Amino acid sequence: MHLYLRLCILLMVCAALYACATAAATPPKSQLLEPHPLLAKEQKVVLIVDVCIQRKDVGEFADYFPISEAKTLAQEFGNQLQNYLEQNDVKVNKILRPFLCGTLTDDGNTTRKIAERLGENFSESKPPFAIDKSFENDTEYSFALSKVATYIYKTPFKQVESQASMDSSLDLKPILEIVLNRTDASSMLYVVMRGISRSTEYATAEKIGRYAVGVATAIVSALIPIRIGQNMVSGYIIPGGSEDGSIIGVALFNLKSSKLEWSAGVRNSGDPIFTGAHKSLATINMLLSPVVYYPTGKLLY
Numbered sequence: 001m002h003l004y005l006r007l008c009i010l011l012m013v014c015a016a017l018y019a020c021a022t023a024a025a026t027p028p029k030s031q032l033l034e035p036h037p038l039l040a041k042e043q044k045v046v047l048i049v050d051v052c053i054q055r056k057d058v059g060e061f062a063d064y065f066p067i068s069e070a071k072t073l074a075q076e077f078g079n080q081l082q083n084y085l086e087q088n089d090v091k092v093n094k095i096l097r098p099f100l101c102g103t104l105t106d107d108g109n110t111t112r113k114i115a116e117r118l119g120e121n122f123s124e125s126k127p128p129f130a131i132d133k134s135f136e137n138d139t140e141y142s143f144a145l146s147k148v149a150t151y152i153y154k155t156p157f158k159q160v161e162s163q164a165s166m167d168s169s170l171d172l173k174p175i176l177e178i179v180l181n182r183t184d185a186s187s188m189l190y191v192v193m194r195g196i197s198r199s200t201e202y203a204t205a206e207k208i209g210r211y212a213v214g215v216a217t218a219i220v221s222a223l224i225p226i227r228i229g230q231n232m233v234s235g236y237i238i239p240g241g242s243e244d245g246s247i248i249g250v251a252l253f254n255l256k257s258s259k260l261e262w263s264a265g266v267r268n269s270g271d272p273i274f275t276g277a278h279k280s281l282a283t284i285n286m287l288l289s290p291v292v293y294y295p296t297g298k299l300l301y
């Protein structure tokens with residue numbers, strides 16, 4: 001009886017193994033990846049780049065926005081973005097760098113300190129800064145682009161931080177209609193960068209401030225005198241402080257329907273002025289690969 005039972009079990013196992021071996025395996029399905037429909041060859045694509053760098057310093061320099069360094073970043077970064085897109089079969093009909101720090105535009109449009117170069121004399125101005133000559137006489141156009149820049153920066157930043165829903169407080173339709181009329185483009189890919197660059201003195205002061213907070217929390221809000229080289233400076237050191245780095249936001253708009261189709265944001269560590277991290281292929285690939293390698297729903301085979 002036991003022998004008969006064992007024989008039955010063996011036959012069942014063999015039959016199961018034979019069925020598995022002879023059954024036709026289902027091959028995995030692979031989707032065709034192509035540029036997003038709004039970036040297809042028949043579309044007219046305008047690429048817009050806005051860069052904003054805040055310099056963190058101590059003493060009389062305090063915080064300000066250097067113009068020349070940010071212009072250089074915008075030029076280099078825009079070229080890298082355009083090269084990446086065109087290498088992936090996305091034709092860029094036009095690239096614009098209308099201004100700097102459009103992402104700082106808000107309802108109050110607060111006056112900020114700017115300097116032509118790092119460490120040079122300050123002046124005050126309201127953002128956006130360094131408006132390109134082709135936009136100077138068209139305030140409606142430059143204002144529209146700056147409002148979009150602020151919107152883009154806030155949107156991916158919210159997504160990165162808390163996966164919150166997109167900000168719907170801005171009515172995009174009239175703004176995007178202005179861009180459509182000025183560019184005659186069908187799609188707009190808008191890239192914004194906000195970065196922090198700390199001076200050596202600021203970074204040193206910040207470390208000392210953190211140490212002081214750790215030793216005695218009572219001096220958190222005190223005015224701390226700090227010796228840097230031969231100079232004595234004073235400043236408020238905020239616990240936690242800031243780090244060199246940047247946040248880059250990108251958004252793809254359908255100008256004909258006045259809709260935001262897609263947006264994303266990435267972070268880079270390192271001083272944006274001196275490290276050039278934003279120009280790395282890894283950064284640009286992380287930023288743009290979702291729209292240049294877009295799932296079409298079509299099967300490869």
